[in-house]
Amino acid sequence: MIAAAVSGLVAAPIAAALVIQIPLLRRFAGLLALLGAMLTLISAVLIAVEVQSNGPQSTFKDWIYVDSLSVVILVLIAVVGVCATLNSLPYIDEDVASGHLRSQDAPRYYSLLMLFMATMVIVPVVDNLGIMWVAIEATTVVSVLLVSIYRTGQSLEAAWKYLVLGSVGIAMALFGTMMTFYASSPLLGEGSQSLAWTDLRAVAEQLDPDVMRLAFVFVLVGYGTKVGLAPMHTWLPDAHSQAPSPVSALLSGVLLNCALYAVLRFRVLTAASAGSDYADDLLIAFGLFSVGLAVPFLVVQHDIKRMLAYHSVEHMGIIALAAGIGGPVGLYAAMLHLVAHSLTKSSLFMAAGSVVQAFNTRSMHRMRGVIKLAPFSGASLIVGALALAGLPPFAMFTSEYGLVSGSFSSGQALIGVIGLLLIALAAASLLYHTVHVAYGEPRPGKTAPRLRGATLLSVSIPLLLLLLVSIAPPAAFDSALRDAASIIGGSE
Amino acid sequence: MSEALASNLIDDFAIGMVIAGIGIIWARSLGWALILIGLQSTLLAGAALGAALATDSTHILAGAALTLAVKSIVAPTVLWLVLLRLRTSHDVQASIGQRTGTVIAIAMALVFGQSLDASPFRTAIGAERVLPTAITVMTMGIMVMVTHRQAIIQIVGFLMIENGMALAALTATYGMPLVVELGIFLDLLLAVFVVFVYSGRMHAIFGSLDTHELRTLKG
Numbered sequence: 001m002i003a004a005a006v007s008g009l010v011a012a013p014i015a016a017a018l019v020i021q022i023p024l025l026r027r028f029a030g031l032l033a034l035l036g037a038m039l040t041l042i043s044a045v046l047i048a049v050e051v052q053s054n055g056p057q058s059t060f061k062d063w064i065y066v067d068s069l070s071v072v073i074l075v076l077i078a079v080v081g082v083c084a085t086l087n088s089l090p091y092i093d094e095d096v097a098s099g100h101l102r103s104q105d106a107p108r109y110y111s112l113l114m115l116f117m118a119t120m121v122i123v124p125v126v127d128n129l130g131i132m133w134v135a136i137e138a139t140t141v142v143s144v145l146l147v148s149i150y151r152t153g154q155s156l157e158a159a160w161k162y163l164v165l166g167s168v169g170i171a172m173a174l175f176g177t178m179m180t181f182y183a184s185s186p187l188l189g190e191g192s193q194s195l196a197w198t199d200l201r202a203v204a205e206q207l208d209p210d211v212m213r214l215a216f217v218f219v220l221v222g223y224g225t226k227v228g229l230a231p232m233h234t235w236l237p238d239a240h241s242q243a244p245s246p247v248s249a250l251l252s253g254v255l256l257n258c259a260l261y262a263v264l265r266f267r268v269l270t271a272a273s274a275g276s277d278y279a280d281d282l283l284i285a286f287g288l289f290s291v292g293l294a295v296p297f298l299v300v301q302h303d304i305k306r307m308l309a310y311h312s313v314e315h316m317g318i319i320a321l322a323a324g325i326g327g328p329v330g331l332y333a334a335m336l337h338l339v340a341h342s343l344t345k346s347s348l349f350m351a352a353g354s355v356v357q358a359f360n361t362r363s364m365h366r367m368r369g370v371i372k373l374a375p376f377s378g379a380s381l382i383v384g385a386l387a388l389a390g391l392p393p394f395a396m397f398t399s400e401y402g403l404v405s406g407s408f409s410s411g412q413a414l415i416g417v418i419g420l421l422l423i424a425l426a427a428a429s430l431l432y433h434t435v436h437v438a439y440g441e442p443r444p445g446k447t448a449p450r451l452r453g454a455t456l457l458s459v460s461i462p463l464l465l466l467l468l469v470s471i472a473p474p475a476a477f478d479s480a481l482r483d484a485a486s487i488i489g490g491s492e
Numbered sequence: 493m494s495e496a497l498a499s500n501l502i503d504d505f506a507i508g509m510v511i512a513g514i515g516i517i518w519a520r521s522l523g524w525a526l527i528l529i530g531l532q533s534t535l536l537a538g539a540a541l542g543a544a545l546a547t548d549s550t551h552i553l554a555g556a557a558l559t560l561a562v563k564s565i566v567a568p569t570v571l572w573l574v575l576l577r578l579r580t581s582h583d584v585q586a587s588i589g590q591r592t593g594t595v596i597a598i599a600m601a602l603v604f605g606q607s608l609d610a611s612p613f614r615t616a617i618g619a620e621r622v623l624p625t626a627i628t629v630m631t632m633g634i635m636v637m638v639t640h641r642q643a644i645i646q647i648v649g650f651l652m653i654e655n656g657m658a659l660a661a662l663t664a665t666y667g668m669p670l671v672v673e674l675g676i677f678l679d680l681l682l683a684v685f686v687v688f689v690y691s692g693r694m695h696a697i698f699g700s701l702d703t704h705e706l707r708t709l710k711g
Binding site for chain 2: 128130131133134137138141144145148151152153154156157158159160161163164167168171174175177178179181182185190191192194195237238241242297300301306
């Protein structure tokens with residue numbers, strides 16, 4: 001059962017990517033991609049149900065391993081994947097109609113989108129840290145082609161920076177992975193089991209602490225580049241703002257999680273081998289620096305997509321900070337924040353995408369009165385901004401409260417307070433910018449864009465899910481987050 | 493082959509890789525840089541071959557063959573094809589001068605070679621000089637990426653980083669498991685392919701491969 005679900009998970013998007021390229025089927029590219037994404041979602045949900053009822057699962061001769069931490073990341077990828085594909089249907093049609101995208105590039109876009117999903121879903125389900133690295137590097141290579149799909153100078157610039165910085169960063173992560181292998185091969189032998197997370201976890205206490213500390217630094221800097229932790233984040237605002245908006249939703253909403261997931265897996269090993277303080281101090285330092293660095297860029301920002309991208313730097317920093325503060329409360333807060341950020345940010349990017357298309361600019365100075373011209377997009381921008389700013393009743397209020405309370409109970413109150421002040425500044429600037437864009441008088445001569453059903457669905461589904469987990473979290477969701485937090489905490 | 497002989501051989505190949513690295517920083521023509529990166533990769537494949545023979549390991553042998561195929565032949569050839577196809581200037585543009593760059597590179601090699609302590613990594617094959625040289629090669633790769641302006645030579649820098657890392661992996665752990673190595677080479681091939689596509693577009697849009705054109709996105 002689990003083997004079939006995992007096969008479906010990976011095979012569905014790859015099959016969709018290939019079928020789209022059959023000449024006769026090219027004009028159904030969008031629908032085929034949607035079908036592929038839906039099948040991925042169904043497989044992900046089946047895996048989640050299996051793990052919920054029967055605990056962690058291994059299959060394919062132990063190459064695949066899924067536990068609650070994998071499931072949280074996986075279901076998010078699948079949900080945001082379906083929404084982004086749905087959102088692509090009107091978005092890409094509009095881009096082709098307005099001449100921003102060549103019509104022959106549309107099937108290519110959908111194929112790449114599916115391959116991008118396929119590479120992402122592999123990350124949380126493989127047991128082998130080496131294969132995980134290969135999958136994460138593959139996400140870079142595929143998504144780079146999506147970032148540059150418009151063939152303009154600026155999109156090329158963004159894609160080039162992303163490719164070069166992403167590859168160099170991730171090369172550092174490979175070095176860290178190699179050191180882990182070096183530490184484990186005396187214990188586990190020179191075969192691939194020496195990189196299998198489950199085997200490593202079993203012997204983690206015996207891994208050489210000096211080597212593991214060094215390995216974690218390389219892993220954190222390497223994968224941290226992909227997570228968008230400052231100061232390695234410089235590619236992120238460029239790539240996330242130049243990509244088509246549904247792709248931005250995927251990049252920001254779930255790709256960052258994939259890299260963070262890898263860091264968290266290594267954190268467990270490092271903490272068991274060298275004590276948790278070392279890894280946690282590093283996470284706190286990078287987390288706090290990311291939040292702090294994002295603030296000035298957020299305040300002066302005028303490009304709506306760059307603003308959202310800098311908020312990703314900020315929120316990844318918050319998650320790293322919460323994970324670094326640790327303890328059951330801090331880790332639960334980190335996981336909750338990760339889920340809430342994925343749902344909110346993907347919805348915001350897609351809402352912003354339709355506004356950008358309607359106004360034909362990304363500059364927030366030239367967007368006024370969105371709520372009058374496009375009531376749905378305007379309203380979802382406002383709701384998304386309130387959620388991202390961490391106001392109650394949204395889940396980010398709970399997770400940020402958890403971060404601060406975790407920092408007090410673990411004797412790191414100062415860190416919690418500094419973090420909270422920075423988060424408040426970022427939230428204030430977000431609300432300021434959003435209110436300016438949403439209200440006010442639209443420029444004369446602007447006509448209201450037509451709202452498409454697919455846009456409506458894709459923007460509102462993540463927000464509705466966010467409301468669900470914020471106000472009445474289902475018991476299964478809560479227990480999955482608790483399990484995931486205890487896996488990162490190393491107690492399982 | 494005895495382990496002692498293999499160990500000496502790997503040390504020599506590693507030092508050869510550093511010299512090739514200095515050569516890349518010294519080179520003023522992109523063609524030379526490509527030849528030298530091919531040479532450096534071949535030396536890496538040689539070191540891997542030595543390790544494979546000393547340990548009778550087929551997976552290191554496979555790694556050596558892959559290195560030779562992908563890093564010595566395919567990658568430099570693809571980059572060379574880009575140069576031929578685009579009819580662009582073959583002169584290296586760097587933000588530091590030839591002499592300064594070369595002096596820094598040599599100084600780096602000497603300082604790292606003398607001072608880096610490789611003792612946490614008691615290398616499996618016992619080649620003592622390898623870890624410091626591997627880190628030297630990686631640092632030189634980063635230096636090339638930072639100081640050189642054309643897209644092609646930045647990728648040469650990236651290949652240097654990869655080579656340094658592969659050298660470290662080879663001596664510290666007899667290379668990674670074969671499945672992982674295969675994946676790494678696959679990713680590398682894909683990345684080189686993307687560079688091939690992008691350099692064409694870059695030349696079409698900006699009329700050169702100078703990455704200084706890529707400076708409009710800020711803030």
